[in-house]
Amino acid sequence: MDDLQSYWDKSSSTIPTDKDPSNYAIEKEKNFPKSAVICDLGCGSGADSLFFAAKGHSVKLIDISEVALERARTAAEKQKLSSLIETFQCNLSDGRLPLVSSSCDVVYSRLALHYFRSDILTQLFSEIYRLLTPAGNAYITIKSPDDAQEMAFLRSTSDEEQEGVFLEGDYVKTRFTQDQLKTMLNAAGLADKTFQIKKYVEYFTGKKDKVKSGNAELVLTEILITKP
Ligand SMILES: C[S@@+](CC[C@H](N)C(=O)[O-])C[C@H]1O[C@@H](n2cnc3c(N)ncnc32)[C@H](O)[C@@H]1O
Numbered sequence: 001m002d003d004l005q006s007y008w009d010k011s012s013s014t015i016p017t018d019k020d021p022s023n024y025a026i027e028k029e030k031n032f033p034k035s036a037v038i039c040d041l042g043c044g045s046g047a048d049s050l051f052f053a054a055k056g057h058s059v060k061l062i063d064i065s066e067v068a069l070e071r072a073r074t075a076a077e078k079q080k081l082s083s084l085i086e087t088f089q090c091n092l093s094d095g096r097l098p099l100v101s102s103s104c105d106v107v108y109s110r111l112a113l114h115y116f117r118s119d120i121l122t123q124l125f126s127e128i129y130r131l132l133t134p135a136g137n138a139y140i141t142i143k144s145p146d147d148a149q150e151m152a153f154l155r156s157t158s159d160e161e162q163e164g165v166f167l168e169g170d171y172v173k174t175r176f177t178q179d180q181l182k183t184m185l186n187a188a189g190l191a192d193k194t195f196q197i198k199k200y201v202e203y204f205t206g207k208k209d210k211v212k213s214g215n216a217e218l219v220l221t222e223i224l225i226t227k228p
Contacts, residue, residue, distance in 0.1 A: 004091065005064050007171065012045060012068035017075070020208045021051035024110050024200070028139045029055055036105040039131060041124075042092065042112020046072025046085070047209070052108075053084040060099060061087045063112075092116065095123030097131060104131045107138040107225075114142040114174045117165055118184055121174070125188035129227060138225035141200055145175040147219035153212075178221060185223070196224045 025048035032038070036057045040049040043061040045068045052059050053076065063069055069087040076082045088098050093116060107128045113121060128138050143150060145164060154175065158168035164176040176184070178197045185195050200222035204211070211218060 002091075003170070004093070005066070008063075008065040009067040012065040012071065015045050015068075015071075016208055017045070017071060018208055019045065019047040021047050022110055022202065022209065023207070024048075024139075024141055024202055025051050025108070028108065029057075031137070031139075032057060032106050037103065037133075038106040038108055039097070039099060039104045041097070041107065041109035041128070043072065044068050044112070046075060048108070048110060049085060050075055050079060050081055053081040054079065057084070057106075059085050060104070061085060062090050062092070062097065063087075064089065064091050092124060093120055095120045095127070097124070097127040099131050101130045102133050102136075105133050105136050107131055107136070107140075109138075109140045111141060111143065111220075113140060114176075115172055116174065117172060118174075118176070118180065121176075122184040122187045125185050125190065125225075129188065129190055129194075129225060132225070132227040134227055136227045138223070140223040140225075141202070141220040142223070143173075143175055144199070144219050144221040145177055146199065146221075149215050150211075150213055150218065151175065153215075176221075181221065181223060185225075190225065194226055194228065196222075198222045198224070 038057050039060045041062050043049045043063050049059045049061045076085045090098050158166040161167050166173045200220045203217045
């Protein structure tokens with residue numbers, strides 16, 4: 001097992017097993033087609049994926065952490081949702097996704113794509129687009145450099161290697177600007193009219209969920225992609 005997987009296995013084992021689905025998942029699911037095929041990239045222990053499955057969608061869960069995926073499978077079994085989920089242990093740093101082209105109505109990724117330098121993130125954007133069916137949509141949030149509190153916390157635990165790329169020991173965390181993300185999406189082959197990049201604020205108050213900094217709200221960047 002490599003160091004990155006051990007790091008995320010350890011981190012995943014600290015997440016409460018009864019973590020609530022996120023406000024982002026609850027809000028975005030309202031736009032999903034009925035009985036959609038969803039890919040949840042960096043799904044963690046599956047709180048959002050299982051919320052989607054409980055709504056009747058089929059979900060492909062992708063994460064590097066086998067601990068997280070095992071927790072998701074166990075929770076799915078308890079909730080009698082096993083037939084609606086499929087798990088894939090995969091390191092997204094390889095820049096490839098283990099699913100066939102045009103196989104997902106929705107690609108969803110919450111707080112999991114800010115761990116990759118721009119070259120890999122560009123490859124992942126291109127892979128996300130490849131997976132989408134025609135008229136399919138991707139809903140993505142990542143951490144933003146516009147969140148002053150989170151940035152202060154990040155600067156206290158890491159060193160900035162280059163604009164938007166931070167190193168916490170050996171581990172990469174990114175806070176790309178909207179302009180940097182637009183450049184990557186274009187480099188991934190996505191035309192301007194196929195994506196939007198926006199500010200999105202997510203609130204944690206009253207949720208069995210939290211971020212390491214302990215902040216009650218996050219100022220995020222949302223990336224929405226629509227395949228024509
Ligand atoms: C902050 S958690 C977010 C989990 C979940 N999406 C949520 O909203 O609670 C980040 C997730 O990304 C996964 N992850 C980080 N780096 C990864 C990589 N290189 N390949 C695959 N998954 C990765 C971690 O294992 C973790 O489950």
